[in-house]
Amino acid sequence: xxxxxxxxxxxxxxxxxxxxxxxxxxxxxxxxxxxxxxxxxxxxxxxxxxxxxxxxxxxxxxxxxxxxxxxxxxxxxxxxxxxxxxxxxxxxxxxxxxxxxxxxxxxxxxxxxxxxxxxxxxxxxxxxxxxxxxxxxxxxxxxxxxxxxxxxxxxxxxxxxxxxxxxxxxxxxxxxxxxxxxxxxxxxxxxxxxxxxxxxxxxxxxxxxxxxxxxxxxxxxxxxxxxxxxxxxxxxxxxxxxxxxxxxxxxxxxxxxxxxxxxxxxxxxxxxxxxxxxxxxxxxxxxxxxxxxxxxxxxxxxxxxxxxxxxxxxxxxxxxxxxxxxxxxxxxxxxxxxxxxxxxxxxxxxxxxxxxxxxxxxxxxxxxxxxxxxxxxxxxxxxxxxxxxxxxxxxx
Numbered sequence: 001x002x003x004x005x006x007x008x009x010x011x012x013x014x015x016x017x018x019x020x021x022x023x024x025x026x027x028x029x030x031x032x033x034x035x036x037x038x039x040x041x042x043x044x045x046x047x048x049x050x051x052x053x054x055x056x057x058x059x060x061x062x063x064x065x066x067x068x069x070x071x072x073x074x075x076x077x078x079x080x081x082x083x084x085x086x087x088x089x090x091x092x093x094x095x096x097x098x099x100x101x102x103x104x105x106x107x108x109x110x111x112x113x114x115x116x117x118x119x120x121x122x123x124x125x126x127x128x129x130x131x132x133x134x135x136x137x138x139x140x141x142x143x144x145x146x147x148x149x150x151x152x153x154x155x156x157x158x159x160x161x162x163x164x165x166x167x168x169x170x171x172x173x174x175x176x177x178x179x180x181x182x183x184x185x186x187x188x189x190x191x192x193x194x195x196x197x198x199x200x201x202x203x204x205x206x207x208x209x210x211x212x213x214x215x216x217x218x219x220x221x222x223x224x225x226x227x228x229x230x231x232x233x234x235x236x237x238x239x240x241x242x243x244x245x246x247x248x249x250x251x252x253x254x255x256x257x258x259x260x261x262x263x264x265x266x267x268x269x270x271x272x273x274x275x276x277x278x279x280x281x282x283x284x285x286x287x288x289x290x291x292x293x294x295x296x297x298x299x300x301x302x303x304x305x306x307x308x309x310x311x312x313x314x315x316x317x318x319x320x321x322x323x324x325x326x327x328x329x330x331x332x333x334x335x336x337x338x339x340x341x342x343x344x345x346x347x348x349x350x351x352x353x354x355x356x357x358x359x360x361x362x363x364x365x366x367x368x369x370x371x372x373x374x375x376x377x378x379x380x381x382x383x384x385x386x387x388x389x390x391x392x393x394x395x396x
Contacts, residue, residue, distance in 0.1 A: 040129040041065045041121070044159075044229065044243070045074060045106075046222050048116040048253040049194065053086070055115075056189075056198045057221035060155050062162070063103055063119065064133050074106040075099070075136045077155040080144040089148075090205070092317030096148035098139040098158070107250050116253025120226050123234075123244035124167065132166035149319040151185055151210065156220050167234050172242060174216070176231040181219040185320075186210045186366050188219050196263035196371075203369055205312065209320040211366045264371035268378070275378050279385055295382055302379060305330045325367045329355045329376050348386035355380045 034040075047059040061076035080095045088094055110117050124132065139162070146153050164172055180191040186206060193199040220228050226247065233239040262270075278294055281287040309330050312321050329351070338347040355376050362368040 035126045037126055042124055042129045044120040046118050046226055047110055051195045051198055053198045053201050056193055058223045060159055060222040072103045073100050074103050077158040079148050090316050090318055094148040095144040096146045097144035100140055111251040114254035117250040119248045119250055120243050121245045123241050128166045135162050135165055151319045152218050156222055156225055157218055160217050160220055170235050172232055172234045174232050178224050178227050184211045185214050185219055188221055192223050200264040200371055206320045207324045268371055268374035272374050272378050275381050279381055298379055298382055306332045325365055329358045348383045352383040
């Protein structure tokens with residue numbers, strides 16, 4: 001990567017030896033050739049989503065090419081290799097920065113992954129395209145200098161910021177906007193995601209901060225950006241569309257929406273049904289071993305989830321995790337109180353009361369949804385018979 005960066009910087013210096021400008025786009029002098037409209041081609045590349053939680057909304061990049069200099073590169077905002085991984089991301093310690101890759105290599109990587117790449121031509125003036133290349137090159141020089149977070153600093157927001165700086169002092173005006181961006185970031189998640197388990201993950205992680213109406217451009221996720229920019233114009237006195245021409249599919253997208261694994265809604269629905277049947281068997285048919293096995297499984301699951309959510313809220317620095325509604329039902333206090341007092345029946349009643357409160361709040365709190373409600377109802381069902389189980393054990 002260092003060698004590629006050196007090549008790009010060297011070529012960049014050769015390409016713009018006659019350009020004198022600061023990156024704010026003030027006084028600029030360029031050769032006649034560089035001011036030709038076809039000297040630099042600038043495009044937006046949008047990569048189709050995947051089931052990975054990082055790629056739920058897809059990915060986007062800038063493609064800049066200069067045919068006369070035989071330069072063709074993609075510039076993409078990525079996390080640093082030493083800060084990749086789900087744990088580092090959840091800690092809020094991921095760093096991000098722009099990387100450069102030869103366009104053929106960039107596209108081939110997504111072709112092999114079965115993800116589609118679509119190209120949209122940016123309708124910029126020659127000087128704006130020069131400034132855009134200078135800006136992205138400056139970002140590469142800075143390396144991984146940005147604190148990465150999914151709400152404000154990610155591939156789309158960084159790309160949009162660079163394009164806005166490049167077209168300045170002209171302004172980008174958004175006309176018709178997708179309905180998905182009219183509300184909160186959570187609204188974007190729920191209206192654009194096609195992967196139930198990734199959506200379930202984000203619903204678990206994102207607290208009330210994701211329900212705030214964020215700045216408009218922070219909600220331009222990759223899958224929505226083409227629609228937003230196709231209805232956008234830029235300029236001062238003479239307005240022109242921000243995108244031009246017809247989109248080009250560079251690689252086809254595999255149909256990755258279907259999965260053999262049931263969705264959270266289906267899985268937890270069947271789990272709740274099974275637990276209700278086992279509970280009825282325990283009450284009326286005196287089943288013992290199966291209820292004990294289910295209770296042990298639920299205790300382990302509750303403990304793991306409680307520890308994870310407590311760590312996320314109290315320790316991690318990830319945006320949107322300062323509070324989490326599921327912490328009401330999933331926290332380590334019930335286990336600690338039970339260990340200290342040995343009053344497991346009382347502890348179970350208290351936990352059941354918290355779960356009931358959470359279920360009652362479900363229609364009114366955006367983070368609380370039906371799949372999570374079914375899961376918490378599984379715990380509530382077993383907690384409802386905890387006193388009967390304890391009495392039966394004492395009688396024996």
